[in-house]
Amino acid sequence: MVVGAGMVGAACALYAARAGLEVILVDRGPVAGGTTGAGEGNLLVSDKESGPELELALLSARLWRDLAREGLAEAFEYEAKGGLVVASTPDALASLTDLAAGQRAAGVDAVPVDAHRLRDLEPHLAPGLAGGMLYPQDAQVMPALAAAHLTRASGARVETGRTVTRILRAPDGAVRGVRTDRGDLLAPAVVNAAGVWGADVAALAGVALPVLPRRGFVLVTEPLPPRVRHKVYAADYVADVASDSPALRTSPVVEGTAAGPVLIGASRERVGFDRSLSLPAVRALAAGATRLFPFLERVRAMRAYTGFRPCLPDRLPAVGPDPRVPGLFHACGHEGAGIGLATGTGLLIAQALTGTRPELDLVPLRPDRFDDPRHPDRRTEEAAPWTR
């Protein structure tokens, strides 16, 4: 039983079904009605430092390529367009060069691009940048379509419009299914793929998992002829993702889409689940994007939308079995990378469900890590500078 039909739940359903399991996918809303339907679809290795998240990103990138080759590429608008990270100052370029050295050692393809060559790759980029790095493994999908097509390909029994209100346990404590507002659904294993609501679903089983929302806005331009070829972003984006600050942080992230509109991100702030439009945030996005691509000054924004990234204190997801509750598994907390990391997560969950040796070491991602008093990111509600 997979709780949550977002990108992560859909991938868990797909790989569990491919491992021979019978899958029920349950969601209180529609497929992709959560953060998956409110973000962008970059599949990035470029923004991750070497370590467990990058390993998961590389595994996931390979699986996304495999799914695209199976004939799903067109269905979910898979584009192997590559990412271009640009540095505006020599200092930023030096940090980017350091980051790339570590990534290369982990298996990432990172190609330095001299300042004078940047406009060969992106003819509309602003002049005067210090240089950049090209990441050919970065790609893009349309997230809602990807979640829908993976759900369909899984053949899972889909129970949408059904809220999980309790995790059912046997007298020995083992999971035996879920209670929903429309009756019980029985299963010997439950996967918590509830994204930013992962803490609430964990609590239904009596365990803590400190997933908190990190709000982001996206500005959407009117449809344009193709002018932005890669996913292009400023080198400071990596620092913003890693930052712990509750205050608004923005760094320009610009990408074209198959449908024509250009998507402009990325903002991050801790404001709980506040959906109201923030003019300072969207102004900062527009200003950052026009600094990178001056032609955008003359382009109209059609709309802005907002979503809540599911964020754990160490910004790594929780993936794997929960030793506190036999039969409970978690696949949530992927912050701003849940689309990219979904496929690897789904495969790892399927391997854990079937007792197969996992492709990656699950220790850094273990769901109970924040209970450990020695964990550097152990947080209590009182100590956390964030609001729910």
Ligand SMILES: Cc1cc2nc3c(=O)[nH]c(=O)nc-3n(C[C@H](O)[C@H](O)[C@H](O)COP(=O)(O)OP(=O)(O)OC[C@H]3O[C@@H](n4cnc5c(N)ncnc54)[C@H](O)[C@@H]3O)c2cc1C
């Ligand atoms: C502005 C923005 C830009 C982003 N850009 C990118 C990007 O470019 N690349 C990338 O990889 N990621 C990006 N992300 C992050 C990405 O969108 C998320 O990490 C990802 O969508 C999380 O997917 P999920 O399946 O875990 O959660 P969700 O999509 O939120 O799915 C969780 C589901 O659980 C359901 N649920 C919750 N509680 C219950 C319950 N009690 N009973 C039944 N169902 C329940 C919800 O209805 C929901 O459908 C972005 C996010 C934002 C906000």
